[in-house]
Amino acid sequence: MGIRQCSIILHDAATNMKAFRQVEQVGGRKNRDRTSRLLASGGRGGLLHCNTRGEERLLKTNMMRRPTILFAAAMVGLLPALPALAAPPDSLTLGIALEPPGLDPTAGAAGAIRDVTYDNIFQGLTKIDAEGQVVPSLAKAWTVAPDGLTYTFDLQSGVTFSDGTPFDCSIVQFSYGRAMAADSINAQKQLFAPIAKVDCPSPLKAVITLKQPISTFLYDMAWGDAVMVAPKTAATNKTQPVGTGPFMLSRWVPGDRIELVRNPHYWGNAPKLAAVTFRVIADPAAATAALLSGALDAYPDFPAPETVVKFQHDPRFTVDIGTTEGKVILALNDARKPFSDIRFRQALAYAIDRNAIVQAAYSGYGRVIGSHYTPSDPNFVDLANAYPYDPAKAKQLLQEAGVKPGMTFTITMPPPSYAQRSGQLVAAYLSQVGINVKLESVEWAQWLSKVFSQSNFDATVIAHVESRDLDIYARPHYYFNYDSPTYKALYAQYIAATDPAAQAALVEKLQRQLSADEPNIFLFALPKIGIWNAKLKGMWSNDPMPADDVTEVYWGP
Amino acid sequence: MRNLRILIGGAMTLIVIVTALVALVWTPYGPTAIDILHRLAAPSAAHPFGTDAFGRDTLSMIMAGAENSIIVALAAVGLGAVLGIPAGLLAAARGGWTEELLMRGADLTFAFPALLTAVMITALRGPGAYTVMIAIGVFTAPVLARVTRTAAGVIWVQDYARAARALGRGRGAVTRVHILPNILSVLTVQITIQLSLAILAEAGLSFVGLGAQPPAPSWGRMLNDAQTYIYTAPFLTLFPGLAIALAVLGLNMLGDGLRDAMDLRRRRRA
Numbered sequence: 001m002g003i004r005q006c007s008i009i010l011h012d013a014a015t016n017m018k019a020f021r022q023v024e025q026v027g028g029r030k031n032r033d034r035t036s037r038l039l040a041s042g043g044r045g046g047l048l049h050c051n052t053r054g055e056e057r058l059l060k061t062n063m064m065r066r067p068t069i070l071f072a073a074a075m076v077g078l079l080p081a082l083p084a085l086a087a088p089p090d091s092l093t094l095g096i097a098l099e100p101p102g103l104d105p106t107a108g109a110a111g112a113i114r115d116v117t118y119d120n121i122f123q124g125l126t127k128i129d130a131e132g133q134v135v136p137s138l139a140k141a142w143t144v145a146p147d148g149l150t151y152t153f154d155l156q157s158g159v160t161f162s163d164g165t166p167f168d169c170s171i172v173q174f175s176y177g178r179a180m181a182a183d184s185i186n187a188q189k190q191l192f193a194p195i196a197k198v199d200c201p202s203p204l205k206a207v208i209t210l211k212q213p214i215s216t217f218l219y220d221m222a223w224g225d226a227v228m229v230a231p232k233t234a235a236t237n238k239t240q241p242v243g244t245g246p247f248m249l250s251r252w253v254p255g256d257r258i259e260l261v262r263n264p265h266y267w268g269n270a271p272k273l274a275a276v277t278f279r280v281i282a283d284p285a286a287a288t289a290a291l292l293s294g295a296l297d298a299y300p301d302f303p304a305p306e307t308v309v310k311f312q313h314d315p316r317f318t319v320d321i322g323t324t325e326g327k328v329i330l331a332l333n334d335a336r337k338p339f340s341d342i343r344f345r346q347a348l349a350y351a352i353d354r355n356a357i358v359q360a361a362y363s364g365y366g367r368v369i370g371s372h373y374t375p376s377d378p379n380f381v382d383l384a385n386a387y388p389y390d391p392a393k394a395k396q397l398l399q400e401a402g403v404k405p406g407m408t409f410t411i412t413m414p415p416p417s418y419a420q421r422s423g424q425l426v427a428a429y430l431s432q433v434g435i436n437v438k439l440e441s442v443e444w445a446q447w448l449s450k451v452f453s454q455s456n457f458d459a460t461v462i463a464h465v466e467s468r469d470l471d472i473y474a475r476p477h478y479y480f481n482y483d484s485p486t487y488k489a490l491y492a493q494y495i496a497a498t499d500p501a502a503q504a505a506l507v508e509k510l511q512r513q514l515s516a517d518e519p520n521i522f523l524f525a526l527p528k529i530g531i532w533n534a535k536l537k538g539m540w541s542n543d544p545m546p547a548d549d550v551t552e553v554y555w556g557p
Numbered sequence: 558m559r560n561l562r563i564l565i566g567g568a569m570t571l572i573v574i575v576t577a578l579v580a581l582v583w584t585p586y587g588p589t590a591i592d593i594l595h596r597l598a599a600p601s602a603a604h605p606f607g608t609d610a611f612g613r614d615t616l617s618m619i620m621a622g623a624e625n626s627i628i629v630a631l632a633a634v635g636l637g638a639v640l641g642i643p644a645g646l647l648a649a650a651r652g653g654w655t656e657e658l659l660m661r662g663a664d665l666t667f668a669f670p671a672l673l674t675a676v677m678i679t680a681l682r683g684p685g686a687y688t689v690m691i692a693i694g695v696f697t698a699p700v701l702a703r704v705t706r707t708a709a710g711v712i713w714v715q716d717y718a719r720a721a722r723a724l725g726r727g728r729g730a731v732t733r734v735h736i737l738p739n740i741l742s743v744l745t746v747q748i749t750i751q752l753s754l755a756i757l758a759e760a761g762l763s764f765v766g767l768g769a770q771p772p773a774p775s776w777g778r779m780l781n782d783a784q785t786y787i788y789t790a791p792f793l794t795l796f797p798g799l800a801i802a803l804a805v806l807g808l809n810m811l812g813d814g815l816r817d818a819m820d821l822r823r824r825r826r827a
Contacts, residue, residue, distance in 0.1 A: 285784040306610065310788040356593035360611050424771050425611060428591040439771055441684065 088555035091275040092536070094548060095287055095299035097416065098444070099255060099280040102238035105224040106179060109187035109452070110444075111465045111546035114224030115301075116258055116278055118547035121162075122227035122243035125153055125172065125206070126218050132376065132467070132544030134218045138167065138228055138244060139206070148213030148498045153206040159267040162248040165230040167267075169200035175228045176208075188225040190471060194495075214495050215503050219468065224545065246271040246551050256280060272538075272554035284417055291317070291531055298532030298539060300548045303417060305363040311531050318534045321365055323376040324543035325467035326526030328366075328418055330411070330426055331451075331460050334519050335481035338403050339458070345518045347397035349387035351433045352426055356389075358524045361421035365527040371511040372470060374525045376542060379507040383515040394433045405434030409458040412440050414447040419461040422523060426461070455479045463526050465546045470494075470510050473519065482519035563814035569807025573800075577627045580620035588621035589613065589772040597790045606796045609779070610786060615793065619800050621774040625686065626804060629768075630755035632690040634748055637697025642744065644698070645705025646736065649713055650728040660706065663699035671696040671758050675767045686769045689762045693755045704747045708740040742819035746812050753808030760801050776801050 100112040105122055119127055127137035139153035159167035180192040194214045199207040233242040241249050247260040258278040281287045284304030290296045311317045338344040354368045367375055370383025413423040427437035451457045472478050474491040494506035528543045538553040592612035600607045606615035648656040675692035712718055721731045762768045763777025776797045783793035
């Protein structure tokens with residue numbers, strides 16, 4: 001590998017300025033090709049810099065702000081003169097806090113999988129847009145029979161997967177059949193339970209018959225877990241995802257980054273970005289530094305609320321504080337004593353000052369909630385004041401429940417700062433009513449196996465990020481073991497209701513029932529703190545689904 | 558000059574020790590008591606060092622943290638001494654294969670940084686102050702073993718030690734009567750230095766979350782917690798940092814001063 005030099009002359013037509021830069025480049029054809037590709041693609045306008053590791057980087061320079069002609073004459077000798085280059089950059093580097101355990105959204109509960117893949121790589125029949133509405137995706141239209149049992153979807157034509165496999169009704173049959181199968185490892189298997197059969201009267205028409213009417217069916221099929229996968233590639237999607245979305249995976253460096261590039265077979269309008277890189281930066285201090293230094297263009301779900309002020313005063317950045325469907329809760333193991341006693345759970349709710357927790361754990365962003373539902377949803381009922389902070393009442397309830405002062409339980413905390421901080425605050429508040437809390441920090445893998453799968457815990461702090469997930473309280477063996485026949489009956493009525501007014505009334509009842517039973521202590525709705533380069537357009541303000549949908553993102557002038 | 562070093566180092570160490578002792582019975586506020594209304598308060602008369610993101614009084618936390626640091630450092634170095642010093646004495650007394658085995662064993666242990674040891678112990682029994690004590694202790698033992706063996710080796714070849722052996726005294730007896738008293742000064746100096754290293758290591762391990770678990774106060778974790786508040790409340794990083802610097806610098810100066818004071822050759826030269 002020899003050292004080559006590449007010299008690049010930049011000529012600014014407007015100011016008649018010339019700049020000459022010599023850069024060293026570690027040689028090789030690959031680098032040369034990359035260089036020419038980069039020049040051809042335009043870049044952000046500036047000097048081309050080849051560093052010795054063979055990575056290219058475009059440096060912003062003042063003189064390059066106006067239309068520029070770039071003459072590149074490299075000693076490699078192959079680069080021709082290139083015409084005007086003023087095009088904005090077409091790549092994006094995003095920060096994410098958690099690395100997805102795989103990239104198959106149909107085979108794992110981790111929200112990080114959907115953050116990367118939702119609509120970027122994988123698509124479903126319907127999708128949730130930035131406003132939280134159900135909109136067409138692979139199904140361009142649909143009709144629902146009056147009895148609410150038959151859904152007829154008209155499929156988009158000319159759709160292929162990124163490997164060229166054509167998409168038609170047989171794929172719908174396969175994808176839903178796979179999710180419903182007995183050996184399915186889909187994390188949201190219950191979404192598919194109501195499906196009786198999928199018929200294909202023609203390749204571009206899918207008729208889905210339900211066992212009973214499900215008011216949420218179109219919404220459910222927009223979940224990241226209900227995406228279309230091809231039979232040939234379904235088994236390997238975890239590491240080599242093949243979907244119908246506008247992007248496809250180009251490289252995954254475990255623990256560091258996931259790189260996506262445009263899918264050449266994409267059926268819709270090509271996305272404006274040619275490449276998207278997701279970088280895993282969990283540490284809040286490192287995330288702050290990466291944004292400030294420009295190593296990241298955007299952090300859609302910024303993990304350090306306390307540094308937001310810094311970005312708000314910096315004109316280089318846009319700070320967009322929106323909502324997520326995330327509900328931060330102190331989940332209790334209702335199968336264990338004394339958590340099985342409603343008086344004990346209510347005592348905990350009274351003992352914790354949730355407004356203070358929002359202040360201290362999330363710098364005041366976020367809103368106190370009183371049930372498992374977020375304020376961003378139209379049917380939200382504000383129950384935040386159902387259990388106001390009242391230590392005296394808490395003590396009285398503890399006494400009634402027969403819990404002695406000095407009672408001890410453990411809060412298992414996963415790594416994110418909201419969980420760590422909320423856990424410490426809850427412990428401090430509970431100590432004031434005579435309950436000792438032991439705090440235990442665990443890694444995600446441990447949390448998923450010990451708390452989520454084995455239900456071997458007393459209490460934990462966790463954010464549930466799925467939207468309208470009232471169903472988890474009706475599941476028989478969900479990790480917090482809430483078992484209420486009243487709630488289950490209400491939930492059954494809700495999913496069977498087809499009249500929107502009746503549905504809304506039932507959603508309200510469900511929220512009130514949860515608040516009354518307080519199976520978990522509902523703390524606050526997780527805000528979405530989005531910070532990105534001020535020139536970046538089309539980023540989602542809110543998170544109606546766990547998704548970092550970048551299909552509409554572009555660089556403004 | 559060297560008395561000055563002992564004096565300053567001793568005074569700094571004394572401040573830390575007295576603070577820790579006071580913290581046993583009294584701190585201005587409870588070190589874990591939160592007060593959200595007064596969170597991130599700048600230093601004032603009510604809170605001389607300010608308050609953190611939960612409204613906890615930083616001074617109280619630093620006082621309680623001193624207690625934690627000293628206990629961990631003493632326990633860790635104690636463990637290291639109990640393992641290392643006998644090993645060094647034995648190696649020097651017996652020589653040959655015993656010495657090779659013990660010293661290569663020490664080299665092997667020494668090859669693992671305290672951080673790695675701490676991660677391994679954490680995997681076995683979870684993070685906490687005990688984990689840190691054991692990790693630092695394991696890291697300290699080979700250092701003390703080496704110092705002991707080298708110092709003892711010097712004494713073993715002295716005429717009086719050889720005479721005692723020639724007169725038929727056992728290796729154990731010679732070690733007890735001649736070797737140990739003569740290397741005590743060297744050991745004292747080394748232990749002082751190790752204590753300062755242990756405080757630093759404890760802060761480092763707590764910083765990465767392996768040390769004392771919340772809400773138990775620890776200087777290292779206070780620094781970590783303060784990290785992201787550096788733009789809004791820079792004083793939060795200042796005081797725990799200063800506390801660590803005070804303790805480490807004090808013990809180091811004390812150790813250096815003691816070494817100079819006890820080193821007969823240097824004293825003669827001076």
